[in-house]
Amino acid sequence: MPKQVIETFSVEWLQIxxxxxxxxxxxxxxxxxxxxxxxxxxxxxxxxxDDKAFKLQREGRLGTYASILGQxxxxxxxxxxxxxxxxxxxxxxxxxxxxxxxxxMRMIFQYWAGDERGSxxxxxxxxxxxxxxxxxxxxxxxxxxxxxxxxxxxIAVMAYMGDGATSKGDFHEGLNFAGVFAAPVVFVCxxxxxxxSVPLKRQTAxxxxxxxxxxxxxxxxxxxxxxxxxxxxxxxEALMRAREGGGPTFIECLTYRLGDHTTADDASRYRSPxxxxxWKKKDPIERLRKYLEKGGLWNKAYDQAVSSQAKEKVESAVxxxxxxxxxxxxxMFRFTYQxxxxxxxxxxxxxxxxxxxxxxxx
Amino acid sequence: xxxxxxVEAINLALKQEMEKDHRVLILGEDVGKNGGVxxxxxGLLDIFGEARVMDTPLSESAIAGVAIGMxxxxxxxxxxxxxxxxxxxAMEQIANHAGRIRTRSRGRYHCPLVVxxxxxxxxxxxxxxxxxxxxxxxxxxxxxxxxxSTPYEAKGLLISAIRDPDPVIFMEPKKIYRSLREExxxxxxxxxxxxxxxxxxxxxxxxxxxxxxxxxxxxxxxLMEKNGTKAEIIDLRTLSPLDSETIIASVKKxxxxxVVHEAPATCGVGAEIVARINEKALVYLEAPVQRVTGFDTIxxxxxxxxxxxxxxxxxxxxxxxxxxx
Numbered sequence: 001m002p003k004q005v006i007e008t009f010s011v012e013w014l015q016i017x018x019x020x021x022x023x024x025x026x027x028x029x030x031x032x033x034x035x036x037x038x039x040x041x042x043x044x045x046x047x048x049x050d051d052k053a054f055k056l057q058r059e060g061r062l063g064t065y066a067s068i069l070g071q072x073x074x075x076x077x078x079x080x081x082x083x084x085x086x087x088x089x090x091x092x093x094x095x096x097x098x099x100x101x102x103x104x105m106r107m108i109f110q111y112w113a114g115d116e117r118g119s120x121x122x123x124x125x126x127x128x129x130x131x132x133x134x135x136x137x138x139x140x141x142x143x144x145x146x147x148x149x150x151x152x153x154x155i156a157v158m159a160y161m162g163d164g165a166t167s168k169g170d171f172h173e174g175l176n177f178a179g180v181f182a183a184p185v186v187f188v189c190x191x192x193x194x195x196x197s198v199p200l201k202r203q204t205a206x207x208x209x210x211x212x213x214x215x216x217x218x219x220x221x222x223x224x225x226x227x228x229x230x231x232x233x234x235x236x237e238a239l240m241r242a243r244e245g246g247g248p249t250f251i252e253c254l255t256y257r258l259g260d261h262t263t264a265d266d267a268s269r270y271r272s273p274x275x276x277x278x279w280k281k282k283d284p285i286e287r288l289r290k291y292l293e294k295g296g297l298w299n300k301a302y303d304q305a306v307s308s309q310a311k312e313k314v315e316s317a318v319x320x321x322x323x324x325x326x327x328x329x330x331x332m333f334r335f336t337y338q339x340x341x342x343x344x345x346x347x348x349x350x351x352x353x354x355x356x357x358x359x360x361x362x
Numbered sequence: 363x364x365x366x367x368x369v370e371a372i373n374l375a376l377k378q379e380m381e382k383d384h385r386v387l388i389l390g391e392d393v394g395k396n397g398g399v400x401x402x403x404x405g406l407l408d409i410f411g412e413a414r415v416m417d418t419p420l421s422e423s424a425i426a427g428v429a430i431g432m433x434x435x436x437x438x439x440x441x442x443x444x445x446x447x448x449x450x451x452a453m454e455q456i457a458n459h460a461g462r463i464r465t466r467s468r469g470r471y472h473c474p475l476v477v478x479x480x481x482x483x484x485x486x487x488x489x490x491x492x493x494x495x496x497x498x499x500x501x502x503x504x505x506x507x508x509x510x511s512t513p514y515e516a517k518g519l520l521i522s523a524i525r526d527p528d529p530v531i532f533m534e535p536k537k538i539y540r541s542l543r544e545e546x547x548x549x550x551x552x553x554x555x556x557x558x559x560x561x562x563x564x565x566x567x568x569x570x571x572x573x574x575x576x577x578x579x580x581x582x583x584x585l586m587e588k589n590g591t592k593a594e595i596i597d598l599r600t601l602s603p604l605d606s607e608t609i610i611a612s613v614k615k616x617x618x619x620x621v622v623h624e625a626p627a628t629c630g631v632g633a634e635i636v637a638r639i640n641e642k643a644l645v646y647l648e649a650p651v652q653r654v655t656g657f658d659t660i661x662x663x664x665x666x667x668x669x670x671x672x673x674x675x676x677x678x679x680x681x682x683x684x685x686x687x
Binding site for chain 2: 142143147177
């Protein structure tokens with residue numbers, strides 16, 4: 001018998017807005033001027049926040065923080081495609097997405113300042129807290145998607161991850177599960193090409209991450225992650241398909257981590273400044289700015305207004321966070337179970353007694 | 363009243379809770395058509411359909427993670443991990459998410475999930491099918507750990523576990539799956555979590571155990587009684603949170619105690635029990651508390667497992683050391 005080809009796949013690349021702000025109008029998502037400006041303003045806000053968070057850490061006012069510099073389009077474009085009824089699972093490098101969803105900025109500062117109340121997602125906002133153990137949010141997101149499907153709720157779930165996550169077991173288990181049960185979930189991978197110091201080529205021998213989806217039986221696409229139009233278009237189409245019962249999609253947003261892994265890292269130890277400079281030229285905000293300018297939607301006065309509004313929002317969030325009373329130590333005990341078990345109550349009482357005496361001595 | 367095995371009692375509890383509460387569903391490997399490798403979920407697929415009795419991929423971490431997501435969304439999933447030796451792949455989900463989500467979200471999310479976990483030795487099973495790994499879960503904050511010792515207990519405890527607002531690891535001792543029968547009420551009833559039970563009252567010594575080890579402990583107690591020592595036997599039922607009160611009250615009465623468990627000695631739940639007795643009842647003791655446990659070795663394959671698992675002889679020996687101290 002002659003050999004036969006029984007399966008083939010091809011990976012699409014989607015770019016709508018290039019580095020110079022030229023736009024493929026046929027592919028451009030149908031967003032009105034106000035919506036496009038909103039995308040721009042959200043990216044500026046994300047970057048302003050990021051810059052502030054970095055500085056606060058250096059001043060000792062924030063703990064370790066993971067920068068999003070250069071990844072604003074991947075986050076803002078994807079989160080903008082979500083509906084309030086959809087669910088969103090961040091990894092730990094998606095504050096840009098969280099702000100679009102409506103998470104108070106104060107809470108992200110709180111979280112990285114070491115206050116768990118930053119993970120107390122407000123009622124009505126269907127977001128999961130930041131997840132640090134890499135890829136572990138993926139099966140949980142699939143579970144929420146399958147529960148929604150079981151209940152007949154026409155919603156979709158978006159789960160973020162980085163390129164490093166694609167090497168983890170939970171990535172495989174979660175995507176495989178999602179494929180088998182046609183879960184209404186959209187996986188958004190911010191491929192920023194670095195997992196701390198380890199480059200993408202050490203995560204995978206695949207040419208793209210997008211192609212991994214085909215092995216799980218659903219579509220994968222690679223988009224220019226620094227192109228907010230491409231990210232928005234790919235994610236909104238995938239979300240729509242998911243809500244309508246069409247199953248999962250994997251979207252690889254090809255981007256670049258311009259900053260260090262976290263404030264505890266020094267990327268100059270393992271990568272060349274030339275590479276960083278090259279990627280700075282692909283800046284997601286700058287290219288949308290150029291596009292807006294060409295369309296007469298951007299001028300210096302607008303820019304100044306956007307930038308000062310962003311700074312104001314960020315400063316006010318910092319002020320809000322820093323004015324909060326410290327968390328109550330008894331919260332450690334209160335939320336372990338719904339009802340405090342007797343042995344834990346005893347530990348809590350011991351803590352109160354010891355701590356009370358210590359406070360008196362001080 | 364029907365006399366049921368542990369398998370049948372658990373099956374009945376699952377069926378009744380699924381009938382009563384449409385949020386309850388089962389997911390796991392082979393739980394559907396096959397009814398589970400131990401037939402615990404037998405017949406449930408036919409009654410409740412594929413949406414509520416889900417045969418999943420061979421994927422322990424996803425089974426746990428998906429169940430966590432379902433619980434967070436408001437369902438009441440019961441995940442079956444086929445054998446305790448395969449639960450380690452799900453451990454990250456259980457420890458990093460199931461146990462933490464209520465605390466880290468300050469109550470915004472919680473995880474009413476049951477993980478059913480057949481565990482323990484004594485059934486001549488292959489490698490990785492016979493461990494007693496309860497300590498990992500007991501040591502993990504935010505989850506509860508429950509172990510039934512009889513069919514009646516199994517039904518009532520499982521119903522409590524399903525209705526509990528927190529994640530519960532429900533460990534099913536394989537050794538007693540079919541080796542015991544007892545009368546189990548057809549009507550639903552609960553056995554509360556977090557409360558140990560006094561299996562028999564006594565004054566000479568307290569024997570503390572759970573799960574499959576209740577049987578050799580009962581045999582030992584019967585032999586000891588012939589020799590004049592009436593043991594008080596405590597079946598813990600819930601290992602986390604631990605019912606210290608029942609243990610301490612009994613030790614204050616009997617002044618002697620032996621803990622019996624299958625798991626390795628070091629950092630086994632027995633160690634925690636000894637520590638609590640030391641903290642709260644040391645001056646009542648006439649002798650050091652003894653432990654009868656598995657060894658700090660790899661659980662052997664079937665040809666050696668009888669040497670590993672505690673039996674009545676070892677319980678009596680430890681009790682004698684205590685009584686003759």
